[in-house]
Amino acid sequence: MSRITCVAGARPNFMKIKPIVDALVAIGVDVELVHTGQHYDAAMSDVFFDDLGLRKPDAHLDVGSGSHGAQTAAVMVAFERYIEDRSPDAVVVVGDVNSTLACSIVSAKAGVLLAHVEAGLRSRDWSMPEEVNRVCTDRASDLLLAPSSDAIENLRSEGYREDQIHLVGNVMIDTLLKNRERAIARPLIGDLGLGEQPFGVVTLHRPSNVDEPSALASIVGALNDVAAEIPLLWPTHPRTMKALESIETNPDLRLLPPMGYLDFLALQASAAVVLTDSGGIQEETTALGVPCLTLRENTERPITITEGTNRLVGTDPAAITEAALSVLLDPPAPRCPALWDGHAGERIATVIESALQSSDRKRPTDL
Ligand code: UD1
Numbered sequence: 001m002s003r004i005t006c007v008a009g010a011r012p013n014f015m016k017i018k019p020i021v022d023a024l025v026a027i028g029v030d031v032e033l034v035h036t037g038q039h040y041d042a043a044m045s046d047v048f049f050d051d052l053g054l055r056k057p058d059a060h061l062d063v064g065s066g067s068h069g070a071q072t073a074a075v076m077v078a079f080e081r082y083i084e085d086r087s088p089d090a091v092v093v094v095g096d097v098n099s100t101l102a103c104s105i106v107s108a109k110a111g112v113l114l115a116h117v118e119a120g121l122r123s124r125d126w127s128m129p130e131e132v133n134r135v136c137t138d139r140a141s142d143l144l145l146a147p148s149s150d151a152i153e154n155l156r157s158e159g160y161r162e163d164q165i166h167l168v169g170n171v172m173i174d175t176l177l178k179n180r181e182r183a184i185a186r187p188l189i190g191d192l193g194l195g196e197q198p199f200g201v202v203t204l205h206r207p208s209n210v211d212e213p214s215a216l217a218s219i220v221g222a223l224n225d226v227a228a229e230i231p232l233l234w235p236t237h238p239r240t241m242k243a244l245e246s247i248e249t250n251p252d253l254r255l256l257p258p259m260g261y262l263d264f265l266a267l268q269a270s271a272a273v274v275l276t277d278s279g280g281i282q283e284e285t286t287a288l289g290v291p292c293l294t295l296r297e298n299t300e301r302p303i304t305i306t307e308g309t310n311r312l313v314g315t316d317p318a319a320i321t322e323a324a325l326s327v328l329l330d331p332p333a334p335r336c337p338a339l340w341d342g343h344a345g346e347r348i349a350t351v352i353e354s355a356l357q358s359s360d361r362k363r364p365t366d367l
Pocket of ligand 1: 010011012038039040041044045065066071096097098099129130205237238239
């Protein structure tokens with residue numbers, strides 16, 4: 001029986017790893033789940049394990065927060081010890097957070113088969129820490145498991161071998177489709193006093209939007225204007241909550257604590273519009289058919305624009321207000337990219353297991 005280690009570290013990893021763990025277990029793989037501890041607050045971590053029914057981690061590296069270098073290094077040191085101790089046949093990493101990069105480098109140097117789920121996404125913005133993480137993780141990986149056709153094109157144009165590249169669909173959407181009905185049945189919308197009233201949802205946590213007070217104040221100015229037309233609910237990331245302390249907000253721009261997976265899915269599913277700088281939320285709104293306005297200058301997920309409900313708006317306050325008001329009057333028609341169908345986890349399990357069984361395994365080579 002193969003022994004495969006699945007890694008999760010930060011909030012957006014948990015909903016991606018769950019269907020992979022389930023699909024590997026279903027085909028008889030001996031799975032271990034490692035939590036790096038990059039996110040550690042109950043609201044950023046534990047609630048996702050409860051909401052998703054994700055098993056308790058078999059190993060917890062407890063690294064916590066730190067600068068990029070300190071955090072990545074702490075995960076590397078702890079994960080190297082784990083790999084020496086457990087010697088898995090393969091490691092699966094997801095997404096683009098610091099934990100993803102750290103575990104990739106360790107696995108590549110240990111000679112363990114490495115699979116990257118969400119391979120090939122590119123914003124082409126090297127100032128984004130996630131872009132550095134994506135490119136370097138792909139480079140270290142044996143198997144590049146891509147969510148969409150644009151990611152496949154990126155990998156081909158970067159010179160990866162065809163036997164490394166696999167279009168598997170979007171694993172985050174597996175989890176969304178599995179939990180949508182359960183989420184909608186929750187009492188959250190009534191508890192927030194919203195009833196049938198239309199509302200919008202906001203999330204912001206990118207350093208480029210929230211770390212510089214004047215940049216954040218400028219975006220909040222636009223959100224205050226939009227909130228004068230339609231109430232906006234804003235579950236805030238701890239990083240953003242700290243930054244918002246000194247900025248005035250309209251009472252209809254309602255700041256809420258971070259939400260768990262099911263409550264946030266319920267909120268998105270009922271929203272008239274979502275304004276965000278998150279990558280995953282661009283995908284989830286597309287799968288839900290809800291209009292999304294992305295408050296960034298670029299996106300690594302252009303498929304959500306060409307084949308979904310997303311629009312890239314940037315951070316100019318007048319552009320944000322104009323886009324929000326126009327999308328409320330004329331929302332885009334729902335549509336969804338190929339293979340965002342709830343079965344990505346199964347495809348991933350099949351690709352990894354057959355690579356492990358293959359006798360002529362090739363390692364990543366010079367590009
Ligand atoms: C990380 C990911 C980002 C992802 C985001 C989702 C990287 C480079 N960034 O950003 O891609 O979209 O997670 O949330 O990996 N904090 C807490 N409690 C926690 C965790 C963090 O209060 O449980 C605070 C700490 O002050 C910490 C700060 O949030 O310093 C930032 O956390 P960190 O993990 O470094 O990055 P995120 O901004 O969460």
